[in-house]
Amino acid sequence: FVRGDRAVVNSTTARLDDWRHAIATEARDAMASTPLMEGPLTVSLWFTFARPASHYLPANSRRPVRVLRLDAPEYVTTAPDIDKLERAALDAMAGVVYANDRAVVRLHGDKRYDEWSGVEVRVVRL
Numbered sequence: 001f002v003r004g005d006r007a008v009v010n011s012t013t014a015r016l017d018d019w020r021h022a023i024a025t026e027a028r029d030a031m032a033s034t035p036l037m038e039g040p041l042t043v044s045l046w047f048t049f050a051r052p053a054s055h056y057l058p059a060n061s062r063r064p065v066r067v068l069r070l071d072a073p074e075y076v077t078t079a080p081d082i083d084k085l086e087r088a089a090l091d092a093m094a095g096v097v098y099a100n101d102r103a104v105v106r107l108h109g110d111k112r113y114d115e116w117s118g119v120e121v122r123v124v125r126l
Helices: 016-031 082-093
Strands: 008-010 041-050 104-114 118-125
Touching (some): 082 118
Parallel strands (some): 041 104
8 A cells, every 4th residue: 555656455365354454554554654634535446356267268288378368357247346345445544544434535446357366545635
């Protein structure tokens, strides 16, 4: 988590408390001694999920490495719901990045596949 720029938090667990803790810990490290941000704020959250093996064509004698299938989806349309992910991230940053998530007046969320699972966060004062 890096204030003023995109940030990365990785989570290998599906447990909500662990996820919130990971976000809060990285945010606390990034904020260091910086005072809490005051609103109005915009928050952008880019959630990424590792692609399942079924998205790839396997390696074989003609193809030395696995290759992403042409019909592999870009966006995640399965659980967890994006509003639940956003809520967890906003709650985790309360008291660390800003006093209360009421200060967030604009929210952008994105949920897609990538090589890693985690979230990139940007918080900007409007």
